[in-house]
Each structure stands twice: as C-alpha cells, then as structure tokens.
Amino acid sequence: MDHDGKKKPARPGEVPIDRFREAGYRAVDWIGDYLEKTREYAVLPDCAEGDLLARLPEEMPEEGESFEAIEKDFRERIVPAVTHWNHPRFFAYFSITGSAPGILGELYSAALNTNGMKWASCPASVELEKRVLQWLARAVGLPGDFSGIVVDLASTATLLSLAVARERACGFRSRKEGFDAKREKLVLYTSRESHVSVEKAAIVLGLGLDAVHAVDTDDEYRLDPAALSAAIDADRAAGRKPFAVVATLGTTVTTSVDPAGAIADIARREQLWFHVDAAYAGPAAMLPEKRLLFDGWERADSIVFNPHKWLFVPIDASALFFRDPRAWRHAFSVVPDYLASDGDADDPMDYGFQLGRRFRALKLWFVLRTYGRRGLVANIRHHIALAADLAGRIDRSARWERVAPVHFSTVCFRFTGGGEGESSDRANREIFDRLNRSGIAHISRAVVGGRFVLRLTFGNLKTTGADVDEVWRALEEMAGRS
Numbered sequence: 001m002d003h004d005g006k007k008k009p010a011r012p013g014e015v016p017i018d019r020f021r022e023a024g025y026r027a028v029d030w031i032g033d034y035l036e037k038t039r040e041y042a043v044l045p046d047c048a049e050g051d052l053l054a055r056l057p058e059e060m061p062e063e064g065e066s067f068e069a070i071e072k073d074f075r076e077r078i079v080p081a082v083t084h085w086n087h088p089r090f091f092a093y094f095s096i097t098g099s100a101p102g103i104l105g106e107l108y109s110a111a112l113n114t115n116g117m118k119w120a121s122c123p124a125s126v127e128l129e130k131r132v133l134q135w136l137a138r139a140v141g142l143p144g145d146f147s148g149i150v151v152d153l154a155s156t157a158t159l160l161s162l163a164v165a166r167e168r169a170c171g172f173r174s175r176k177e178g179f180d181a182k183r184e185k186l187v188l189y190t191s192r193e194s195h196v197s198v199e200k201a202a203i204v205l206g207l208g209l210d211a212v213h214a215v216d217t218d219d220e221y222r223l224d225p226a227a228l229s230a231a232i233d234a235d236r237a238a239g240r241k242p243f244a245v246v247a248t249l250g251t252t253v254t255t256s257v258d259p260a261g262a263i264a265d266i267a268r269r270e271q272l273w274f275h276v277d278a279a280y281a282g283p284a285a286m287l288p289e290k291r292l293l294f295d296g297w298e299r300a301d302s303i304v305f306n307p308h309k310w311l312f313v314p315i316d317a318s319a320l321f322f323r324d325p326r327a328w329r330h331a332f333s334v335v336p337d338y339l340a341s342d343g344d345a346d347d348p349m350d351y352g353f354q355l356g357r358r359f360r361a362l363k364l365w366f367v368l369r370t371y372g373r374r375g376l377v378a379n380i381r382h383h384i385a386l387a388a389d390l391a392g393r394i395d396r397s398a399r400w401e402r403v404a405p406v407h408f409s410t411v412c413f414r415f416t417g418g419g420e421g422e423s424s425d426r427a428n429r430e431i432f433d434r435l436n437r438s439g440i441a442h443i444s445r446a447v448v449g450g451r452f453v454l455r456l457t458f459g460n461l462k463t464t465g466a467d468v469d470e471v472w473r474a475l476e477e478m479a480g481r482s
C-alpha cells in the first residue's frame with residue numbers, strides 16, 4: 001500500500017507524518033463542525049440492531065487502507081449508528097458533555113501514550129493527577145486530609161473502596177488467606193435507591209448479594225437513618241457483622257440525597273466504613289447554595305464522583321478520594337521485582353488492582369483550567385436552572401406531575417392525563433417511545449413508587465432554554481396523542 005501515492009513506505013502500513021498532519025487537520029475540522037452542529041443530528045440513530053454490523057467486513061483488511069477511505073466509512077457508516085451523547089437535547093441517563101478542552105486533553109494524552117502506573121513510569125501523569133484531585137477536593141469543600149486517584153468509572157471506585165473496607169473488617173487477613181463469606185458474615189448497608197455498582201462490588205468481592213442490606217427510604221427516596229440503625233441491630237443480633245455503609249448523594253433515578261451527617265454518626269458509632277457515592281451530583285458541591293446537601297460527606301472514608309458526568313470531561317474519568325492511604329496500600333500493594341521503585345515513591349498502582357493507567361489527569365487539567373472554578377459553577381447552575389424551568393412547567397400543568405424533588409439537574413415526572421393505573425403507565429410509555437423515536441430528544445424511563453415515569457437530565461454545555469421549550473412542546477404534543 002502506497003500511502004502518499006508517491007513514495008514507497010519502508011514497511012507496509014507505515015504512516016508518513018505528513019499524512020498524519022493532513023488527516024489530523026481534517027479530523028479537527030470534522031470535530032469542530034460536529035461540536036458546532038451537533039444539534040442538527042437526530043439524537044438517536046435511525047437503525048436496527050445488527051444494521052451496522054452487516055455493513056462492516058467480516059475480515060480485517062489484508063492490506064492497509066488510506067485515512068480517506070477510513071474517514072469516509074466513519075462518516076457514512078459509523079456516525080449514522082451513533083447515539084449523540086454530546087447533543088444538547090440528550091437528556092437520558094445522565095446528560096454529559098465531551099467539551100472542546102476535554103477533547104484536546106484526550107488527543108494529547110493519546111499522543112504521549114504514557115502508562116502512569118508508578119511515578120517512575122510517568123512523573124507528569126502521577127503528579128498532575130495529585131494536583132487536579134487536590135483542586136477538585138478543595139473546590140467541592142473536602143478537607144485537606146483527603147487524597148485520591150483517578151480511575152475509569154465510579155463502579156471501579158466503589159469496588160475498590162468496598163475492597164479496602166472488607167480488608168479492614170477482616171484485619172487485613174483476607175488478602176493473604178482469602179475471604180470466607182460464610183465465616184465472616186459481613187454485611188453492608190445502602191439504600192434501596194443506590195446504584196447497582198454496590199451490588200456488583202459485592203458479587204466481585206465474594207461478599208455475595210446476600211451481604212447487601214437494602215435499607216428503606218423515606219418519602220423523598222432518602223436512606224432512613226432510623227431504619228439503618230434498626231437493620232444494624234437486627235443483623236448484629238443475628239450474628240452478622242456490619243462493616244460498611246454506602247450513602248448516595250444524588251441517586252441515579254430521582255437524584256435523592258441520603259443524609260450524610262446522620263449516616264456518618266451511625267458509621268462512627270458502629271465502626272462501619274463510610275463510602276459516599278456522588279457519581280453524578282458531586283460537582284454540585286462547588287455551589288455554595290448546594291453545599292448543605294453534602295453536609296457530612298467530609299466524614300466519609302471514601303468518596304467518588306465522576307468528572308465525566310457533570311464536569312464536562314469526556315468519558316471516562318472518575319475521581320476517587322480517600323482518607324487513609326495506608327489502608328489502601330495495605331489492601332492492594334503487591335510489588336513484583338520488575339516494578340520496584342527506588343525509595344518510597346507514592347505509586348498509583350498500589351491503590352487498586354489495575355496496573356496500567358491512562359493519563360486522564362491531562363484532560364481534567366485542560367477542562368478545569370479552561371472554565372475555571374467560576375465557569376464550572378456558572379454552567380452547573382445553568383443546568384440546575386434549566387431543570388427548575390422544566391419542573392415549574394410540570395408543576396403548573398394540570399396534566400403532568402413531578403414524582404420527586406428536584407435538587408440538581410434531573411426531573412422525574414409523569415403524564416397524569418392518561419387515566420389511572422395501567423392505562424396511565426401505558427400512556428407514559430407511549431410518550432416515552434414517541435419522543436425518543438422522534439429524534440427531537442432522548443429521555444430516560446424509570447419506575448418510581450411503582451409507576452412508569454419519564455426522566456430528564458441536563459448536563460450538556462450547549463443546552464439552552466430554547467431546548468427546554470422544544471422538548472416541552474414535544475412532550476405536550478406526544479401526550480396530546482394519548
């Protein structure tokens with residue numbers, strides 16, 4: 001294969017740097033156009049399962065192909081099957097932004113291609129990570145004794161935290177002797193509304209799902225501290241050993257906020273590991289007017305939130321903070337000769353099971369510097385205002401109702417003009433299907449209080465009040481057909 005049409009490459013597939021530059025400029029132009037015109041795409045692709053697969057050759061190419069050919073297929077085959085998470089009317093799951101500075105950070109980190117498993121393997125990666133985590137911790141009001149690492153996902157962060165909690169509960173014996181769930185009888189607590197990552201961690205850690213005690217919530221979907229205390233007492237009486245509690249500040253469906261202060265009191269009294277999952281809502285702690293909702297999280301043993309959810313960093317980047325780094329090293333550190341450091345370097349690989357690590361701090365640094373604290377706060381506030389705008393329309397309408405408080409940028413609601421019981425659920429399901437099929441917006445569904453509900457979140461930097469107008473008009477129209 002002749003890449004530039006003139007000169008024969010030394011080896012097949014060699015990419016002359018001039019070709020990289022040309023393709024790179026085209027890529028940045030494409031990305032620029034995409035960021036400028038994302039809203040011209042239908043949010044959801046018009047394709048059926050298997051459509052793309054059928055259009056992709058079953059065998060990898062024998063001979064290398066040109067960037068032009070690959071770019072053409074990217075535009076004509078891949079992009080049409082993309083769900084546009086970066087669209088201003090993507091309101092499903094958690095609405096997010098792959099911001100321009102974050103994209104640049106990703107680009108540079110791919111170019112450097114470092115593996116920051118230890119200080120010596122990339123000092124820049126390890127030290128920049130420490131600094132951006134410190135910036136983040138201060139920005140959300142955490143005390144200076146938290147340190148941390150950047151991981152891929154909140155699910156990983158919660159798994160690591162509960163692994164350390166389990167080790168501590170077993171006197172740091174289980175890393176050597178293994179873990180016998182039947183003998184240890186450990187039990188951990190979290191609310192019925194918490195994220196499935198807590199249960200998955202219990203599966204991976206060999207605790208088993210039976211070790212997860214789902215505590216009742218109050219009428220605003222918050223963990224009920226009295227129910228937690230009662231559950232602990234009952235479990236102790238039954239010979240089980242409570243060892244951890246996970247509070248969620250901003251639950252995945254209704255974004256309810258567990259009372260961190262009351263839970264911290266119970267955790268201290270009962271000597272439980274206290275983990276806080278603030279995957280989505282954590283960045284809102286940068287807002288003075290929201291700080292009260294987080295009161296008590298500063299007493300946690302470990303905290304996670306995701307800059308890739310509400311801090312405009314491209315997927316993936318999850319900030320994990322912890323109090324006692326020695327416990328983490330004690331739980332995880334295994335250093336083979338070939339990875340030994342001279343001296344006592346503080347190496348990220350000692351804080352978890354993953355060895356290799358991408359240079360995620362770079363994109364975080366690009367984003368935090370580009371927006372600054374003030375810019376981040378202004379944008380988070382804007383999203384909260386958009387949610388309040390939508391909630392207000394729902395509250396003022398006789399045909400819709402909100403089903404949970406709106407603390408942040410997420411609104412759960414339902415159409416009430418579609419009759420009672422199952423007929424009402426059916427009406428809401430139809431609205432959900434019609435709206436998503438329309439391509440105008442993408443929203444989520446959930447079940448709250450046993451009812452089918454619609455769920456809409458704001459988190460994209462390009463979303464405006466006009467987008468709220470448009471999705472509200474669409475919702476009213478879809479509901480009108482019910």
Ligand SMILES: *Cc1c(COP(=O)(O)O)cnc(C)c1O
Pocket residue numbers: 152153154155156195197248250251252277278279280306318
């Ligand atoms: C999204 C979410 C998670 C999972 O995040 P990942 O980074 O995808 O693992 C965990 N907890 C809560 C509360 C979430 O909203």
